[in-house]
Amino acid sequence: MTLSEPEDMNCLRELGAEYFRVGAEHCKQLEDGSQLSAFLFLGIRAISIAQGFPMLVSSHLLDTFDAARRAFLESNYLQIEFRLKESADKAKRWLGGENGTWKTKFKKWEEAILTPGPVVFGREYGDFSEIAHPTFSACQNSAAVLTHLLGISAEKEKFDSALVEVSTDIPATLFRLTWITFATDERFIQLPIDKSHLSKCVKFHDNYYRLRTEEQKK
Numbered sequence: 001m002t003l004s005e006p007e008d009m010n011c012l013r014e015l016g017a018e019y020f021r022v023g024a025e026h027c028k029q030l031e032d033g034s035q036l037s038a039f040l041f042l043g044i045r046a047i048s049i050a051q052g053f054p055m056l057v058s059s060h061l062l063d064t065f066d067a068a069r070r071a072f073l074e075s076n077y078l079q080i081e082f083r084l085k086e087s088a089d090k091a092k093r094w095l096g097g098e099n100g101t102w103k104t105k106f107k108k109w110e111e112a113i114l115t116p117g118p119v120v121f122g123r124e125y126g127d128f129s130e131i132a133h134p135t136f137s138a139c140q141n142s143a144a145v146l147t148h149l150l151g152i153s154a155e156k157e158k159f160d161s162a163l164v165e166v167s168t169d170i171p172a173t174l175f176r177l178t179w180i181t182f183a184t185d186e187r188f189i190q191l192p193i194d195k196s197h198l199s200k201c202v203k204f205h206d207n208y209y210r211l212r213t214e215e216q217k218k
Contacts, residue, residue, distance in 0.1 A: 038091035042079035077104040178205040
């Protein structure tokens with residue numbers, strides 16, 4: 001599944017605007033030091049980073065996309081962790097700038113997303129860790145990008161295939177944000193969102209979940 005850039009941007013901006021509204025009305029302009037503020041701040045960072053994904057792909061800057069995607073995942077994982085009620089103390093310490101609190105506890109993240117979350121998520125953090133650091137594999141990717149941009153690549157079909165794969169991953173990224181926003185579970189803190197402000201996000205979320213579920217049944 002792929003989305004057009006305008007639709008991607010509209011969904012992201014709609015969600016970002018709702019996060020800011022909730023922060024203003026329920027968190028004293030995101031200055032109350034609450035767990036909800038921490039959750040919203042991480043979502044705002046993830047949304048801001050994701051804004052650049054379509055531009056990076058359309059510019060064929062796939063190695064830059066890899067690095068940005070890794071930064072997005074780090075924010076999204078911690079956002080998911082901070083949705084858990086038991087993360088209240090860590091969220092407040094994170095807001096206070098305590099060293100190391102930006103690192104997510106993967107066991108908590110996995111439990112939150114696998115139960116009750118749907119198993120429709122794509123490539124995850126480990127896959128992007130290697131190519132977001134200056135490893136040999138990452139340098140090979142950058143060489144492929146640069147030779148493509150310089151017009152001297154001998155593997156145009158392979159590069160074009162990678163472009164298609166990355167383009168397909170953009171809506172998967174957006175789904176992570178809509179899922180943790182719309183998910184309900186007794187372990188999660190309440191989010192005072194108003195879905196009437198998120199019509200584009202709701203439509204996207206429902207369509208993406210339906211299509212991915214159908215794909216998995218094949």
